[in-house]
Amino acid sequence: MNSDPVIEVRGLCKRVTDATGELTILDGIDLTVRAGSSVAIVGASGSGKSTLLGLLAGLDSASAGSVRLLGRELTGMAEDERAALRNGSVGFVFQSFQLMPHLTALENVALPLELQGGMSTREAFARSRALLERVGLGQRTGHYPKLLSGGEQQRVALARAFVSRPSVLFADEPTGSLDAATGHAVIDLMFEMNRATGATLVLVTHDVDLARRCDATVTIEAGRRVAHGDVRDSGKVEEAGR
Ligand SMILES: Nc1ncnc2c1ncn2[C@@H]1O[C@H](COP(=O)(O)OP(=O)(O)OP(=O)(O)O)[C@@H](O)[C@H]1O
Numbered sequence: 001m002n003s004d005p006v007i008e009v010r011g012l013c014k015r016v017t018d019a020t021g022e023l024t025i026l027d028g029i030d031l032t033v034r035a036g037s038s039v040a041i042v043g044a045s046g047s048g049k050s051t052l053l054g055l056l057a058g059l060d061s062a063s064a065g066s067v068r069l070l071g072r073e074l075t076g077m078a079e080d081e082r083a084a085l086r087n088g089s090v091g092f093v094f095q096s097f098q099l100m101p102h103l104t105a106l107e108n109v110a111l112p113l114e115l116q117g118g119m120s121t122r123e124a125f126a127r128s129r130a131l132l133e134r135v136g137l138g139q140r141t142g143h144y145p146k147l148l149s150g151g152e153q154q155r156v157a158l159a160r161a162f163v164s165r166p167s168v169l170f171a172d173e174p175t176g177s178l179d180a181a182t183g184h185a186v187i188d189l190m191f192e193m194n195r196a197t198g199a200t201l202v203l204v205t206h207d208v209d210l211a212r213r214c215d216a217t218v219t220i221e222a223g224r225r226v227a228h229g230d231v232r233d234s235g236k237v238e239e240a241g242r
């Protein structure tokens with residue numbers, strides 16, 4: 001299958017300046033992700049994976065280079081424009097979950113639908129409840145995040161990311177704090193969404209099983225993309241996906 005790219009990245013750099021000087025977090029990343037494919041971003045802790053994911057999803061802005069998401073150039077786009085592009089098209093599961101503490105599990109999952117508008121609260125809650133059941137939390141819909149375990153919070157975050165049926169799902173270590181059985185259930189759910197709705201999956205993971213199930217793997221080492229094996233990517237455009 002050779003479908004259109006949903007993500008196109010060229011020469012992407014991220015630099016930050018702090019008291020100790022300038023730090024280069026990402027240094028010249030090239031990447032193409034095709035619609036409906038699944039890509040695993042792997043690499044050591046601190047290599048820049050979460051930073052890359054945030055830039056691909058338009059949550060952060062680049063220091064240099066370009067990111068096209070769903071055919072739109074993110075570079076130079078104002079935050080409210082990026083938010084509008086993300087809304088309804090992009091789901092994101094953060095490494096730190098980022099659930100709203102004052103909302104129940106069900107309300108957290110339904111929140112993107114409420115923000116989007118166009119759906120009754122009853123319908124939004126029914127869809128959210130069905131997703132919570134899918135991730136094994138049908139008995140926890142009224143719990144506030146602080147009453148949920150880490151793995152349960154992670155599953156709520158996953159349900160929230162899927163609720164608006166995004167065309168691209170970005171997930172940062174979606175199985176990171178789950179036991180093997182729950183992790184498999186979550187992986188199955190992601191790939192089912194990938195098959196059923198054609199959702200593109202871009203996942204940061206240390207989970208070898210999860211990476212293996214993806215169509216392509218992108219390895220990051222100290223902010224640079226490396227080809228498989230040990231040879232540095234020489235700036236050549238590698239294509240992720242089928
Ligand atoms: N805003 C920032 N200011 C300064 N340094 C930062 C900032 N954001 C990230 N870094 C640094 O950039 C590097 C890459 O961070 P990032 O979170 O992308 O790593 P990661 O590959 O996701 O690691 P992990 O597997 O541990 O989650 C780290 O060394 C981190 O300390």
Ligand SMILES: [Mg+2]
Nearest residue numbers: 049050095172
């Ligand atoms: Mg990270």
